[in-house]
Amino acid sequence: MRSIQIQESFGLQQLKFNDCSEKPIHDDEIEVSMHAASLNYRDLLMVKGLYDPKQPLPLVPCSDGAGVVTATGKDVCDVAVGDFVTTVFAPYWQSGTPTTTQMRGTMGGPIHGALTQRFVAKSSHVMKAPKHLNAVEASTLPCAAVTAWNALVEVAKIKAGDKVLIQGTGGVALFALQFSKICGAETVVLSSSDEKLQKVKEMGASHTINYRTTPKWSRAVRDCVGQVDIVIELGGAKTLEQSLKVCRPGATIAVIGILSGIKNEINLLPIIMNKINMSGILVGSRSCFESMNKAIAHHKLQPVIDKTFAFSETIQAFEYMESAAHFGKICIDLQK
Incomplete structure (x- = not known):
């Protein structure tokens, strides 16, 4: 399994494939086989070093992704193997007004993000996705x-x-x-x-x-x-x-x-x-995300997808975002 990282320095050409770590998960962690990711303008700024020039590298970018839980630690009780999930942008912000610490812990920087085929994190870092969506569609939800x-x-x-x-x-x-x-x-x-x-x-x-x-x-x-x-x-x-x-x-x-x-x-x-x-407005809390998912599921709302790129075309996906020619979300199929 592979991930994409911003390695020695910022810039689109610094996005490099890297083998995922195969180390065992901890008792309070889950493993997710990531199927898709979607891009936000923040991700482009992060890769180019314009969002946080002091961000430590290497970094797996992108806050938004979706996949299937493949393993859970023995202390995890809120998700199970086989659950269809998305990432959560600010996993430590549960509800209400966030603290500074909660807002600093965000996916795709400083926390490693969704451009990976194997995602390991605490269960608070994911959210069950609406069942009528596929992985590409669900990957658009966490931020935008x-x-x-x-x-x-x-x-x-x-x-x-x-x-x-x-x-x-x-x-x-x-x-x-x-x-x-x-x-x-x-x-x-x-x-x-x-x-x-x-x-x-x-x-x-x-x-x-x-x-x-x-x-x-x-x-x-x-x-x-x-x-x-x-x-x-x-x-x-x-x-x-x-x-x-x-x-x-x-x-x-x-x-x-x-x-x-x-x-x-x-x-x-x-x-x-x-x-x-x-x-x-800086995205929203986990509680906000849960409420939104209920509305999306009830109305069978379909996210607008402009184009889906293969994992090997990640740089081209970012270049397409930079062109501003898109209408709807730009996604990446992490299994291709």
Whole structure:
């Protein structure tokens, strides 16, 4: 069995195959035969040394994966051999507000991640997956899906009839669209690609706006739906000003992405005068993940997959993510 590691230094070309350790598991550990992994933008930044330049190497990257439990230690009672599971992004964050220590223990850095055919860890590092999904589909859930669910359900308390602005068509955005739809919300999706906007229309988006051809998109949002209740803020510093312009008093802005940068001059007055709730979202707890999986199973929700690469094509998968040409999740079949 093999894994992929970032070895002597950062960079896509530093991703090298390595034989997995065959050492026995401890009494409180499990062994998982990993079948698939999926990529997040964080994984790309980690590999390139832009997420945490001080991250010790070697490191097995990628937070998200799925597989089947093949062995359990004698003290493990919450999972069994044969269980279909996914990884958990922040395995020490059980519920509520995390501590600093809990948030520092995350998969794919500093904890070895999912780009491995043999995964050994404590049982808290995995979660039983919805049974209607295959391994590739389930591998998309731990980061992007939990982030969207946490933002909409746990933080913004979405309800039927709410108006939700979603920026982009990446993994978090598409899960946010799917979750908004099953909650009965009206959605506005922004993208620079008419082709991608057509695809989100087919997924059930209520309204779409091309922000490249409509740079003052906040006006277009207000023309579509008036003021919004929730903003899935994925653009970052340069989109936040327009996001504030479309919010009703008491609206929630879930700050998730930084694609347009991390610094910009912001007028704080609208936040104060309109009592805007701004919340930073970094994935979610195990309890959040469990709740989300129940909803996914109940609605038989299907993650949107753009392309699945073979394990031997891992570098190409990261290069494809870097191109930003994808619509939906980029996955890796660890058995090919």
